[in-house]
Amino acid sequence: MYEVKIATSEQEREAAFTVRKKVFVEEQGVPLSMEIDEHDQTSSHFVVYDGPKAIAAGRIRSISSEVGKVERVCVLKEYRGQHLGVLIMNALEEHAKTTGIHKILLxxxxxxxPFYEKLGYGVTSPEFMDADIPHRAMEKQIDLSL
Incomplete structure (x- = not known):
């Protein structure tokens, strides 16, 4: 049984960083200096656990009182295809609602x-490069009344 937790201790934050390093730094070749950044101190970090093992992570940070940005969403290679991305995105969106965020950027x-489009996100930019990886900006309006 998988469990999503918001990181409330240094140990849980480190678990999120460990997953991110495996996926982004080791697997995708992103420099560590780009992966761990100044926003890590002010973001809310989420970790998915399989028992005691951290297997997925993501973070959200406030851009303004009503806008948040989801970043660093990742799942360990051996756990992909099990809908863990959806699990963590749902947790990030629920957290956004509780803090009054009604628009999420990523x-x-x-x-x-296609994964994010299935979750209701729309593309808002042409393709651009970040850490030598093609990206596109996306956003979603969050209904706070639900």
Whole structure:
């Protein structure tokens, strides 16, 4: 049984960083200096666990009182295809609602655009490069009344 938790301890934050390093740094070749950034201190981090093992992560940060940005969503390679991305995105969106955020922005790696479109996100930019990986900006309006 998988469990999504918001990181409330340094140990849980480190678990999120470990997953991110495996996916983005080791697997995709993103420099560590770009992966761990100044926004990590002010973001809310989420971790998906399979028992004691951290297997997926993501973060959300406030851009303004009503706009948030989802970043660093990732799932360990051996756990992909099990809808963990949906699980973590739902947790990030629920957190956004509780903090009054009604619009979420994100920069999706281009191959992941269909995944985010299925969750209701729309593309808002032409393709651009980030860490030598093609991306497109996306956004979604969040209904706070639900």
């Amino acid at each position: 920069n999706a790696q281009s191959y992941a655009i």
